[in-house]
Amino acid sequence: MALSLPTIFEPQHVVPTPLSGEHGEALRLRDGHGRALTDLRLSVTDRCNYRCVYCRTGNEGALFTELPIAVYARMLRIFVSMGIEKVRLTGGEPLLRQGLLDLIRETTQMQPAFSDAPLDIAITTNGHLLAAMAKDLKAAGLSRITVSMDAVDPETFTRITRVPGSFEKVRDGIRAAQDAGLGPVKVNCVLLRGFNDSQIEAFAEFSRREQVIVRFIECMPLEEDRTWSPATVVPMKEILARLNAVRPVVALPAHHLSETARRFTFDDGLGEIGIIAPVSEAFCGHCSRVRVTSDGKLRTCLFSQSDHDLVGRMDRGATDEEMRNLIRGIVQHKEARHHIGEPGFLKPSRSMVHIGG
Numbered sequence: 479m480a481l482s483l484p485t486i487f488e489p490q491h492v493v494p495t496p497l498s499g500e501h502g503e504a505l506r507l508r509d510g511h512g513r514a515l516t517d518l519r520l521s522v523t524d525r526c527n528y529r530c531v532y533c534r535t536g537n538e539g540a541l542f543t544e545l546p547i548a549v550y551a552r553m554l555r556i557f558v559s560m561g562i563e564k565v566r567l568t569g570g571e572p573l574l575r576q577g578l579l580d581l582i583r584e585t586t587q588m589q590p591a592f593s594d595a596p597l598d599i600a601i602t603t604n605g606h607l608l609a610a611m612a613k614d615l616k617a618a619g620l621s622r623i624t625v626s627m628d629a630v631d632p633e634t635f636t637r638i639t640r641v642p643g644s645f646e647k648v649r650d651g652i653r654a655a656q657d658a659g660l661g662p663v664k665v666n667c668v669l670l671r672g673f674n675d676s677q678i679e680a681f682a683e684f685s686r687r688e689q690v691i692v693r694f695i696e697c698m699p700l701e702e703d704r705t706w707s708p709a710t711v712v713p714m715k716e717i718l719a720r721l722n723a724v725r726p727v728v729a730l731p732a733h734h735l736s737e738t739a740r741r742f743t744f745d746d747g748l749g750e751i752g753i754i755a756p757v758s759e760a761f762c763g764h765c766s767r768v769r770v771t772s773d774g775k776l777r778t779c780l781f782s783q784s785d786h787d788l789v790g791r792m793d794r795g796a797t798d799e800e801m802r803n804l805i806r807g808i809v810q811h812k813e814a815r816h817h818i819g820e821p822g823f824l825k826p827s828r829s830m831v832h833i834g835g
Contacts, residue, residue, distance in 0.1 A: 506592055507557075507809060509810060509811075510809075510812060511812070513766060515561065515809060515812075516564060517766045518554070518557050518566070519566045520565060520568065520769075521570065521769070521770065521772040522550060522568070522569060522575045522581065523575045523772050524541060524569060524570040524771075525544075526569060527606055528571070530628065530640070531638055532638075532668055532670055532697055541832055542771065544575070544772050544773075547580055547581050549774065549792065550581055552798075553770060554584075555588055555798075558590060559591050560806075561590070561591055562590070563593055564597075565598070567600070567601045569602075571603060571604050573601075573603050573607040573608065573611055582618040582619050583619060585619070586618070586619030596621075599619060599620055599622075601624070602623075603625060603626070605647065605648035607647075607651070608652070612651065612654040612657070613654075613658045615655075616658040616659050620660065623660045623664070624663070625648060625663055625664070626666045627648050627652070627666065628667050629677045631680065634676075634677065652688065662690060664693055664752075665681075665691065665692050666693050668695045668697055669695065669711075669717070670710050670712075671711065675712045678712075678721065679720060681694070682721055685750060686744070686749035691750045691752060693754055694753050694754070696712065696713065697710045714740065714753045714755040718742070721744075725745055726744065727742045727743075728743050728744065730742060730743055740752065762813075765812075768809060768812070771832070773789065774788050776805065778811065779813040
């Protein structure tokens with residue numbers, strides 16, 4: 479049943495006219511390195527119904543508060559007015575969040591400030607609850623969906639998630655999303671050497687059979703128990719060599735400069751594989767992303783050592799214009815790049831589940 483929303487939502491359904499020309503570009507949100515920031519990852523919860531071994535210790539639950547849906551909506555309106563064109567709702571597991579469909583509906587009413595195209599609204603989910611929600615997500619206005627899925631072998635998948643029967647739930651969720659018109663679904667697999675790297679070839683076949691885009695992600699130092707080491711990483715060159723053993727791999731052009739995945743297909747054009755290699759082949763130079771945590775903190779990089787309290791300023795009565803000025807000041811100090819593997823590298827102040835995927 480849909481929730482009734484606070485009156486803060488009522489006057490916000492007027493779609494503004496996009497800005498254009500030199501004056502409009504001068505207002506676009508940019509960091510201190512001149513990069514336009516067009517992508518926002520917004521976490522709506524750090525709760526999760528899985529305890530994936532590369533992410534969670536298996537013991538800790540939610541650590542940070544969730545905000546009212548109306549507060550997330552106000553933050554989104556502010557960011558969209560500054561040039562955000564892509565919004566990804568994350569967690570934790572966002573499908574656990576009550577009011578999620580209301581937030582998607584409200585977000586579809588927002589028009590990017592510097593583009594005539596509609597706002598691109600996506601979700602990253604573990605897929606466990608997706609089969610029952612896919613049609614409603616599409617009807618609410620969701621543009622795209624990404625499913626985290628770290629094995630196509632049920633036994634290996636259960637060992638990773640520590641939830642029995644989870645593979646079948648996720649597979650059915652992917653198919654339901656495709657049937658609902660949310661395809662092609664992207665399927666993200668975090669590879670850990672000696673644990674699920676045996677799945678590379680099977681995922682290639684899965685992409686071809688299920689008509690999904692499989693994306694392999696190098697394991698990053700973002701886990702709760704802080705046990706990451708370079709030995710866990712399966713680098714891009716090795717992944718490509720393994721894929722070529724299935725069928726010859728052909729590179730595909732990037733959709734845009736800030737795209738995180740290097741794209742490939744096979745010589746017969748069937749299936750698509752992306753490789754996200756932040757450890758072995760960092761792609762920070764064209765970064766267009768900022769993140770907001772479930773408790774309303776702005777993070778300028780996944781590996782930031784600090785975050786910046788947005789909701790606190792809102793609670794103290796800051797206007798939208800004051801919030802825009804605050805955000806502009808923060809992103810001027812956005813990091814040029816991460817320093818994984820370098821001497822003195824410090825892991826981020828929060829683990830991945832508490833930042834937002």
